[in-house]
Amino acid sequence: MNVFDSIPDGFFNCLASSSNHRAYADCLELIYSQYDKEISYRLERSYLRDVLASFLLEHHLDLSDEENTATAGNDEANFVLRKFISSGWLEEEQDDTTFEKFIVMTDNGIALAEFLQRLKRPATPEFSSYILNIYNRFNSKEYENKQELYNFILKPTFADAKSLSSSLKKLSTSIKKIIEKMNHEGSLESLTENIISYCDGDFIKEYSRLVHQQNIHIYRNFITRKLDELKEAENFALLCKELVAEEKARKNQISNMEAQERIYEMIDSTKKFLHDDYNKIMDDIKQKINTYIHIAIARERMLRNKGLDIRGVVEQTLRALISSDKAESADNLEVGALFNVQKFEYIDQSSVMYPHKSQQVLHNTESEYFELTKEELEKQKYILEQESHNPYSKDEMKKYMDDLFAQDEVVDNATFKYSSKDDILKSLAAISYARENGYSIKTDGTYIESENFVTRHWRASKNAKK
Numbered sequence: 001m002n003v004f005d006s007i008p009d010g011f012f013n014c015l016a017s018s019s020n021h022r023a024y025a026d027c028l029e030l031i032y033s034q035y036d037k038e039i040s041y042r043l044e045r046s047y048l049r050d051v052l053a054s055f056l057l058e059h060h061l062d063l064s065d066e067e068n069t070a071t072a073g074n075d076e077a078n079f080v081l082r083k084f085i086s087s088g089w090l091e092e093e094q095d096d097t098t099f100e101k102f103i104v105m106t107d108n109g110i111a112l113a114e115f116l117q118r119l120k121r122p123a124t125p126e127f128s129s130y131i132l133n134i135y136n137r138f139n140s141k142e143y144e145n146k147q148e149l150y151n152f153i154l155k156p157t158f159a160d161a162k163s164l165s166s167s168l169k170k171l172s173t174s175i176k177k178i179i180e181k182m183n184h185e186g187s188l189e190s191l192t193e194n195i196i197s198y199c200d201g202d203f204i205k206e207y208s209r210l211v212h213q214q215n216i217h218i219y220r221n222f223i224t225r226k227l228d229e230l231k232e233a234e235n236f237a238l239l240c241k242e243l244v245a246e247e248k249a250r251k252n253q254i255s256n257m258e259a260q261e262r263i264y265e266m267i268d269s270t271k272k273f274l275h276d277d278y279n280k281i282m283d284d285i286k287q288k289i290n291t292y293i294h295i296a297i298a299r300e301r302m303l304r305n306k307g308l309d310i311r312g313v314v315e316q317t318l319r320a321l322i323s324s325d326k327a328e329s330a331d332n333l334e335v336g337a338l339f340n341v342q343k344f345e346y347i348d349q350s351s352v353m354y355p356h357k358s359q360q361v362l363h364n365t366e367s368e369y370f371e372l373t374k375e376e377l378e379k380q381k382y383i384l385e386q387e388s389h390n391p392y393s394k395d396e397m398k399k400y401m402d403d404l405f406a407q408d409e410v411v412d413n414a415t416f417k418y419s420s421k422d423d424i425l426k427s428l429a430a431i432s433y434a435r436e437n438g439y440s441i442k443t444d445g446t447y448i449e450s451e452n453f454v455t456r457h458w459r460a461s462k463n464a465k466k
Helices: 021-037 045-058 073-087 107-120 127-138 149-182 188-199 202-208 216-230 233-249 256-308 313-322 330-336 374-388 394-405 421-432
Strands: 090-094 101-105 410-412 439-450 453-462
Touching: 021 045, 021 073, 021 101, 021 107, 045 073, 045 101, 073 090, 101 107, 127 149, 127 216, 149 188, 149 216, 149 233, 149 256, 188 256, 216 233, 216 256, 233 256, 394 410, 394 421, 394 453, 421 453
Parallel strands: none
Antiparallel strands: 090 101, 410 453, 439 453
């Protein structure tokens, strides 16, 4: 079936052939926002007319149209409603009791309004939620009880993997567009705005949640193991049976062989994406981010150097001075010796040798000195010791760990109370010097949170003495 078999002929006229397409798009978005607020499925026509009239007057929208002869606000609002009804975006109903008129948005009108909103304000997906959804789905009671393995487990898992793949590809494309824009920045001000918008972008925050250490690395092996379990004979037969039943309910008859091929394809595609394609996409995004940073630095240097000689005016002036007709005169020879024009492609401060006279020593200089007393020496010594003291040194961390092991044979930082920044720094310094101080550290890849601080979970034990 063609799409135009289910929509009116003039469905796109307001946005395509009309000169007021911008105003009509804004009006449709306004109607959709009012429609979305209401619990009822319809709105009073008089209320919607007043809202439209106020919107048109407030934004000074001119709906000059061959069919529109209205000049007042309410008349223009009524014209917009009639236009949208004839286009199939809205429908008008009348109450049989009160004879009051109501406006209802059609399914096609809602779909069009949502499509325009997505184009205007694209939704930023939470990339890490796709992985977490798959992980939680395999930990659910439905999976343990083998209830609807196809509809509750495999089908949404395959859909999440496809959505994550599509979102990451869009992210890669958006970074490519930012790089192309960076290549055309013509001033330091616009370059700075580009970098600020890049740093404030939501996709950088989403990308940071998907790096190897924080997300996929933690859940990938578990998800892969559960996907392999779906290939076991009992689970696989149940999946094929549910798929055949679902297709039958949709009046699509498929054979058991076709169901097996589709189940295998869904499982293998999900595994391939998590192990191979995911890493390739992430590497491509990382490479684009590095490229953006390098281009930004190079662009900044080029713009800065470009401004030093005021687009070659200084260089042209100096070349004119040097290549004067009186170049053989003593004055011009002295001027020419001040500039290395032939050595550099452009003139800046580094290529100009400013004339100066060497300073001569005219008389001897003397400096008075005095000897410190014993008390003053001790005071200066104490000050220098305090300045050179490092509370996170190897020796200090040795004492810190010894105090912890005086109480327990195994130290677990999950029992620590991180109440200040110093506690976090001591913990990090302690595990940094652990091997040199005779301790072994083990981590399980999880994190612990205490008050306002988040740090990696670790356990420490003493190395056996040889």
